[in-house]
Amino acid sequence: MSGIAEEIKASVMGAEPVEVSYPEKGYHCALETSPDKLPDIVRLFDEKRFYLECLLCTDYTDYLELVYLFNTHLSPCRVKVTLKVDPQQPVAPSMSSIYASAYWYEREIHEFYGVLFTGHPNMTYLFLHNDIHDYPLRKGKVPVPPEDKERLDSFKPGEQEDTFFINLGPQHPSTHGVLRVVLKMDGEYIEQAEPVLGYLHRMHEKMAENRSYQQFLPNTGRMDYLGPMSFNLGYVLAVERLCAISVPDRAIFVRIIATELNRICSHLLWVGAYLADLGALTPFLFVFDDREQIQDVLEGITGSRLTYCYFRFGGLYNDVDDQFIAGTKAFVKRMWGRFSLYEKLVTGNVIFVNRTKGIGTITGEQARKYGVAGPVLRSAGIACDLRKVESYSAYNEMEFNIPVGEHGDALDTYKIRIAEMENSLRIIEQALAKLPGGPFMAEKVPKKLKPPRGDIYQVVETPRGELGIYIVSDESDRPLRMKWRVPSFSNLMIFPELARGMLLADAVAILGSLDLVIPEIDR
């Protein structure tokens, strides 16, 4: 960990990396830089095989601060690189030629803050439409200049001879929500794919700045409606870490059980939806049968069936009862017996295997460049599961495997998700066995949270991969900035590259294998 600070110092003239306390901040090393040195530093990280975890911007009124978070997959070494930008004329060099994942993050920052990235190949808008008047995330009222508005319409297809365009979405059966992908087709083959986002954009990050920490809690489940527990968990962990609230053991274990149940639920739905994408509709109903059991169990403690809001700062909404424990045990028992059915119906099926084998193959290098996360990342053979690599809650006390793939294709992501369900069942069994008594809520949690000044980056492993929450506090009861680094966003980024040259049917198979949740991408 200290190694990287030394290396930056040695390689880049005048760079002053500072080591920080990881338990307090969530990153190991901070470094402030200037626009001319930035490319050298980023290139250094690229050589050291770091991936660009997140790129975000914060408006401190006097200046804008760009934050580049770099990390390595297997041994966490998170480095925060900051770059101050003049708020009057915000310009920064584009890093998209070095890291492909910067391509979308820079577009996002451009439309929300008006920062112009020089050298960016396509500085158009990602989420917003051309009726926007002010930059939404700037603290003051900063109008969008007219020349910027011309950049708004992000994709203007121009048909050539022998090619035509197809809109896959925003209302299309295989996009699972309102994602639009514009495909440039040559017959049945895809020449180019361009996702168009923003149909479900609700600006949760702005909402976070306008309400107290407690009030934002229900929003977390609305971003990823299939894995709300993980989002809930990430948010409460981040705020607890920021305010130094300790959580009783019982709450920690219940959190793990609830999150893992939710993970199984999410993976199950993916299996069903993916098979529906491939044309088999029966597995969809079978997984709903299983899901229903989980939802019954979770409804018993949370009171809702989909967008849970169960965790609180310092503990839980309420305690679990015997009925929950019995229900969970019954579900675990039932679920162990269901895998053989899925094996026969899906995993072994020769049509399914032929449809997914060798489709959407991701290499480790591609995964790093695009910053993909979760089962997609693990399918490329990188055993990065944040529950283990950057353990939180009590996952380090649990025994489970990180399933990895060999080929990085859609079939691998399927197998990984099935194996992850089995591992989640194992975690639930262990957590149930270890579940301690005692209070479910910390005693001294202030009614009004006013965290100390500073920032924090908290990661959790959601069913879709790495969720990062970056919070900047200015000692008020509302966050100055809250950035959500969501896994589906970075996973979708790789889609155009994977889809190129594939058949239309393969594009649907690839899109499905990424397990996208559109409200999470659009936030």
Place this chain on the structure above:
Amino acid sequence: MIYGFIKGTASLIAGLGVTIRAFFQPVVTSQYPRELLTISPRFRGHTRLLVDPENPEKNKCTACGICVKSCPSGSIKKVEGEKKEGEKKKTATEYLLDFTTCSQCGICVEVCPFDALDFSHAYNSAGYKREDFHYDLVKELMRNRVQ
């Protein structure tokens, strides 16, 4: 290749076996509305006011307004109360909840210092216009008590 062919065929037959078994198994769905499931005790419907156990004529709400301030969506439009003679605190006479914007997060239930709020079990609310979901919880309470 022949081995692959046999394996493939076997996998197809195994799949058929799964579905035909399911075909003869009993259904797992329940036939709503002919069959009703029991609602979980923690089910979150819209919020409701609770009756004061000491005085069944009264609700527990004192119209302090903490829930109004804490609601993230501004769904609690108005809480008003009046003080009756000989009582220390006010009692709510009007509690307007705009259920269309409520996300059932339960913050109001948690912050209430008098534990006057709770979730109802109304799961099948339906209406023709938005105003149908603008509830006055005091009136709802009275109506439910009459029933």
Place this chain on the structure above:
Amino acid sequence: MVNELLNMASSDAGKMVLGLIGVLVFVVVNALLLTWAERKVAGHMQRRIGPKEVGPFGLIQPIADAIKLLGKEILTPAKVDKPLYYLAPVLIFVPVLVSFIVIPFDASLQVTDINVGILVILAFSSISVLSILMAGWGSENKYSLIGAVRSVAQNIAYEIPLLLALLPVIMLANSLSLKEIVEKQEGLWFVVIQPLAFIIYFIASVAETNRTPFDLPEAESELVAGYHTEYSGMRFALFFLAEYTNIFIVSAIAATFFLGGYQGPLLPGIVWFLLKSYFLVFVIMWLRWTYPRVRFDQLLNFAWKGLIPLAFVNLIITGGLLKI
């Protein structure tokens, strides 16, 4: 008056008219029944109940659906190629009706026995490809067009193994008349002699009727609804009707060629014929609710590299054995 009617009915022309009316009624009833059956089969395979509210076991449901479709406004998208767009749903129905004329439901229950019966069916069923192409092209919709192109490629590819699988039976029976083929199976069904041909025919017929796992022309997760994306109301219903009737026809031909048609002990011939046909229809539905969809290139490879050579080998062996 009554006598005259009876006379008319006994004459050849009268028999033809009565038969046609019977066929029309059967086509509609069969299609309605099959849509109901499909939903019931799907429901129970997915551990749910399927239609149940309208009528006993939901049997009236398809009629309610038909009335709904009839009552819908017939929309015509602005940019369609009108003649093609209007003609396609009508044209898809012609081969369906014609095929029924030569199918023997029982020893005496056949509209007319043509001595080239199977040729008539196969020739007319090729027309349905044309109407699918017309629907896809005329709709001015990219999804429809891709669906239509897929359909044409698929139908051409699978018509060959379909024919090649029927040929050995024709050679064995020494006739093209469906009735004679059935008569020849007294005692021994051809499926026992020609199991490979039966399997090839069955696979090819699933592909011919665009059913899962070969439902690429209407692959709903890729092409929304394929060639009939732009059709609504009664025009859509015609496509739907044709699809289900086609399923019955291919099953009926399989029953006639391989399973002894109306031959069977105890029960009357028509019952045997319908039992065999509907069993095959059930298998086709069963396949649909079990398998995912194959990919376009896999589909064509399977026909050209798998089924066609296999069917040829089977044909040559059969021919050789017959000579000896």
